[in-house]
Amino acid sequence: MQIDAIDRKIIASLGEDARRSYADVGAQVALSAPAVKRRVDRLRAEGVITGFTAVIAPAALGGTTEAFVELFCAGRTSPAEIRRAALRHPEVVAAYTVSGDADAILHLRVSDISHLEEALEGLRAERFVNSTRSTIVLSMLMERPAALT
Amino acid sequence: MQIDAIDRKIIASLGEDARRSYADVGAQVALSAPAVKRRVDRLRAEGVITGFTAVIAPAALGGTTEAFVELFCAGRTSPAEIRRAALRHPEVVAAYTVSGDADAILHLRVSDISHLEEALEGLRAERFVNSTRSTIVLSMLMERPAALT
DNA sequence: AGTGAAAAGGATTTAGC
DNA sequence: GCTAAATCCTTTTCACT
Numbered sequence: 364m365q366i367d368a369i370d371r372k373i374i375a376s377l378g379e380d381a382r383r384s385y386a387d388v389g390a391q392v393a394l395s396a397p398a399v400k401r402r403v404d405r406l407r408a409e410g411v412i413t414g415f416t417a418v419i420a421p422a423a424l425g426g427t428t429e430a431f432v433e434l435f436c437a438g439r440t441s442p443a444e445i446r447r448a449a450l451r452h453p454e455v456v457a458a459y460t461v462s463g464d465a466d467a468i469l470h471l472r473v474s475d476i477s478h479l480e481e482a483l484e485g486l487r488a489e490r491f492v493n494s495t496r497s498t499i500v501l502s503m504l505m506e507r508p509a510a511l512t
Numbered sequence: 513m514q515i516d517a518i519d520r521k522i523i524a525s526l527g528e529d530a531r532r533s534y535a536d537v538g539a540q541v542a543l544s545a546p547a548v549k550r551r552v553d554r555l556r557a558e559g560v561i562t563g564f565t566a567v568i569a570p571a572a573l574g575g576t577t578e579a580f581v582e583l584f585c586a587g588r589t590s591p592a593e594i595r596r597a598a599l600r601h602p603e604v605v606a607a608y609t610v611s612g613d614a615d616a617i618l619h620l621r622v623s624d625i626s627h628l629e630e631a632l633e634g635l636r637a638e639r640f641v642n643s644t645r646s647t648i649v650l651s652m653l654m655e656r657p658a659a660l661t
Numbered sequence: 662a663g664t665g666a667a668a669a670g671g672a673t674t675t676a677g678c
Numbered sequence: 679g680c681t682a683a684a685t686c687c688t689t690t691t692c693a694c695t
Contacts (some may be wrong), residue, residue, distance in 0.1 A: 366572060374568060381530040381564035384672055395680060400673075411572040415530035416565060419523060419658040423515060423560040426661060429608070431580075431617060446653040453661060458653040459578070468580060468647070472661065498617070504595040504607040509568040512575060512602060512621065533687055544665050549689070551663095664695075672687065678680080 364409055369394065373402055374412065378510025381415040418508070426472035429500035430479055432486065433465035440466065440491040448489045454482040465496065515560060518543065522551055523561065527659025530564035567657070575621035578649035579628055581635065582614035589615065589640040597638045603631040614645065 372392045376383060385396040385403070392399070406412045421427070434445065442460050445467050449458035457470035469486070473479045479497075487495055521541045525532060534545040534552070541548070555561040570576065583594065591609050594616050598607035606619035618635070622628045628646075636644055 371573075374566060374573075377566040378568070379563075379565070381566050385674095386672065396672075397674075397681090398679060401679090409572075410569055413567040413569055414528075416528070416567055416657045417523060417526040417530050417659045418562040418565055419527070420559055420562055421658050421661075423558075424520075424523075424658065424661055426658070431608075431610070442651055442653060449654055455654075455656070456658070456661065457655040459580075460650040460653060461580070462648040462650060465647075467653070468649075472658070498614075499611040500617075501609040501611060502591055504591060504609060504616070505598050505604075506606045507604070508565045509570050509573065509575070509605070509621070510566045512570075512573055512605065534689095535687065545688075546666090546690085547664060662695105664693105666691100666693085668689100668691085670687105670689085672685100674685080675683090677682085 366406075366411060370402060370406060370411075373399060374406070374510050377403070377412070377415070378508055421472055425474045428473050428475055428479060429503065430471045430473070431498045431500070432469045432471055432483065433496040433498075434467040434469060434486070434492055435464075435494045435496070436466040437491045437493055442467075444491055448486070448491075452482060452485055454478070515555075519551060519555060519560075522548060523555070523659050526552070526561070526564070527657055570621055574623045577622050577624055577628060578652065579620045579622070580647045580649070581618045581620055581632065582645040582647075583616040583618060583635070583641055584613075584643045584645070585615040586640045586642055591616075593640055597635070597640075601631060601634055603627070 369392050373388055376388045376391050385399040389396050389399045449455040449469060454471045454473050455469050456472045458467060460467050471482055473482055483495060486492060518541050522537055525537045525540050534548040538545050538548045595607060598604040598618060603620045603622050604618050605621045607616060609616050620631055622631055632644060635641060
């Protein structure tokens with residue numbers, strides 16, 4: 364479970380381009396392709412690298428509007444219950460329990476405002492949701508993958 | 513700039529595993545490897561697929577604490593200015609301008625609470641920031657890549 | 662427009678060191 | 679960790695629909 368400087372460089376390199384070949388990554392870190400592969404295999408086995416994914420322009424998939432929705436929940440609502448509800452609603456792209464007056468924050472991606480209204484209706488229909496408070500995203504300024512931090 | 517059902521399946525497949533071979537993806541969508549490659553090339557050229565990245569467990573890189581920070585800015589602050597500031601602070605993993613009383617929401621990933629305090633100091637030192645309001649994330653319930661929506 | 666087949670050049674992966 | 683070798687994948691070209 365030890366991550367050294369070379370592992371970090373490998374992660375950064377694959378964070379920039381997950382389809383980069385092991386030979387290319389190896390050139391950056393002065394290692395042979397098999398050595399890089401073994402490290403990547405190890406990092407995956409250890410759960411450091413969770414996977415590799417395509418980065419998609421949300422607009423291309425019809426998700427052109429975003430919002431943050433604060434959830435105010437009934438007294439005995441468990442995080443697991445909120446999580447299950449969030450997964451049921453495809454508009455929810457991320458969900459967090461939080462400190463402060465709200466119990467959770469959901470990040471929603473929808474096609475337009477009327478779709479947002481629908482999604483909010485659906486969320487408020489969940490048994491444990493007392494009320495919601497929405498903040499509309501005017502523009503996405505930046506999003507940085509964890510690998511490039 | 514047209515995306516058909518096969519494109520969508522290809523995006524979903526590479527969203528699940530960006531290092532999957534074109535032959536494997538082709539097997540899922542009943543297309544040959546060259547045909548899949550041409551579609552992926554086209555989707556990249558059109559900006560639908562922005563890139564491919566490694567998904568990293570934030571904890572492995574020392575980012576075990578998260579927070580949402582609302583920014584209240586001086587009257588004449590442009591989104592571009594907020595964006596530049598967000599990029600300057602490595603703790604900021606995402607930034608959005610929003611409707612409502614705050615001007616922007618920043619998503620921060622830090623190693624611990626004292627690191628959060630430092631990061632907040634840094635943000636408040638920006639000329640255009642009048643004040644901030646922070647919400648600590650208690651637990652990340654789910655995060656869904658855009659490709660799997 | 663978009664497809665598959667084939668071939669050359671690379672990449673991955675196993676094995677031995 | 680490296681090199682070498684077999685296998686598989688990628689990518690270009692070309693012919694077909």
